[in-house]
Amino acid sequence: MTYREGLQAAIYGALPPPLGPKLHDEGLLGRGRPLKLFVYSRILGLDYVPEEKGFRASGELTLYFASALEEVVQAFGEGIWAKGGLEVHGLFLRLIGLEVEPIAPQSPVTVEALAPITVYRTEGKRTLFFNPLNREFSLLLEANLNRKAEALGLEKGSLRVQPLGFHPRRKRLERYKGTWVEGWMGRYRLEGDAHLLRLALVSGLGSKNSQGFGFVREVGG
Structure with a gap:
């Protein structure tokens, strides 16, 4: 399992049932090609170490998560809060805090x-x-x-x-x-x-x- 696959599994694992399994297996919206309508960043603060073929943390880590569906955002926040963090590739990342960023973009x-x-x-x-x-x-x-x-x-x-x-x-x-x-x-x-x-x-x-x-x-x- 790659880093990306491990992070995706951790995201789904933080979403409580039935929402998590439904998102994973079916998506929520869209005809023919169901949409998941959520997205997330890399884990910021991890540095890739080629000689070790792995990652090394440098201080606190940050993960951004967003969704066009409020229920998904709320469920993810509640899920990681209840678990106290995320487990990625068997490594438990302890939650220090949650922040919500306002989104009201104006063109450009x-x-x-x-x-x-x-x-x-x-x-x-x-x-x-x-x-x-x-x-x-x-x-x-x-x-x-x-x-x-x-x-x-x-x-x-x-x-x-x-x-x-x-x-x-x-x-x-x-x-x-x-x-x-x-x-x-x-x-x-x-x-x-x-x-x-x-x-x-x-x-x-x-x-x-x-x-x-x-x-x-x-x-x-």
């Missing part, structure tokens, strides 16, 4: 990816990943958010995503259940309808959000 907004943003299209047996300089990157991010909006009963809207200071070093290749996934870190300027901007912050940008991809946090206008 600058965000930072705290988990890689993955954007792709499947053609037959091929999976084509797109980088932030490709026109498809912004278009597919907009389409993804509009699918989430539709599932929530919201109107479709427009979104434009512009990378700030693009560099190839921001590319991440991460393995999830035997499959390699390409994603991108970095900062981005988002411009568009307010409800899509909010959805980007509470449900993630791009695909595979419930697997720990696409969490972004507002860092300025």
Whole structure:
């Protein structure tokens, strides 16, 4: 089990039944391709040590979690509070505190990816990943958010995503259940309808959000 798979298992483990198992097995909303509508960051404060092929903590750790569904946010908070923390890969991370950040973005907004943003299209047996300089990157991010909006009963809207200071070093290749996934870190300027901007912050940008991809946090206008 990889770090990412272990963190995802810990997230689901913090959600009490029947919500946790239902989210894992079925999703909650969406036709044909059910949506989970939650997203989370990497565990911030962990440093990868190549020679040990593992991670080392440097002080307190931080995990961001968000969902477009209030019941999921509340259940996750209550779950980790009741357990006193999260168990990731057999290591218990003790809870020190919980904080709620207000989300009321105004266009344009600058965000930072705290988990890689993955954007792709499947053609037959091929999976084509797109980088932030490709026109498809912004278009597919907009389409993804509009699918989430539709599932929530919201109107479709427009979104434009512009990378700030693009560099190839921001590319991440991460393995999830035997499959390699390409994603991108970095900062981005988002411009568009307010409800899509909010959805980007509470449900993630791009695909595979419930697997720990696409969490972004507002860092300025």
